[in-house]
Amino acid sequence: MAMVFLGCKKEDEVAVHPELRPHFESFKEEAATRGITVDFEKRPIGGELISDPERSELGWCDTENGTDQIVRINVLFWPVLTPLNQEKLVYHELGHCFLRRAHLDEKNMQGRCLSIMHSGQVCSDNYSLDTREQYLDELFLQIRRSQP
Ligand SMILES: [Zn+2]
Structure with a gap:
């Protein structure tokens, strides 16, 4: 089952929440202006707004199935952050997930x-x-x- 599912999943179908998407896009652009290639088709990274009672952080980078990386943003804090702080939070988590920092x-x-x-x-x-x-x-x- 899992193999069939993975085989059918196209890389560009990795879901990024619409509210996070602009920050994923600008992350790619900011990287490009500095000569760094960010290709989310080659290295798909998901983006979710979620509530996890186990966690109190603003966001974190999760790895699922051993390889799939997902930026998870705490939906409780997201709406109260300024746009600039939302950007910084997504960039921080992409720093972990994509740049592996x-x-x-x-x-x-x-x-x-x-x-x-x-x-x-x-x-x-x-x-x-x-x-x-x-x-x-x-x-x-x-x-x-x-x-x-
Ligand atoms: Zn961190």
């Missing part, structure tokens, strides 16, 4: 996280329209500037 809690002199891949336990970032470019350079290219 781990958490990074490096800080600058002011104690700000230098990466949006921070764990949320040590420091907070300063992600805004002014600092977005630097944070995305860090996300895709791992270039860390001292003053994001």
Whole structure:
């Protein structure tokens, strides 16, 4: 059964929730402007808005069936985030799922996280329209500037 199902499933049918889709698209574009190819057809990643009573995080990257990767966003928090924070959250989870990055809690002199891949336990970032470019350079290219 499972084999038949997988055999019939086309890669582009991996579901991404409509509210997450624009962020998946812009992630791909931001990567492209930095010379990084993000091909969700070759490496399909799902995107879900879900409620999981076991989890209190804003989002996480899940692996199912050993390989299928899914960005899961906590539906309880999603509606109260600003569009910029929604973007940052999806990018963080795609950082895990697609870029295979781990958490990074490096800080600058002011104690700000230098990466949006921070764990949320040590420091907070300063992600805004002014600092977005630097944070995305860090996300895709791992270039860390001292003053994001
Ligand atoms: Zn994380």
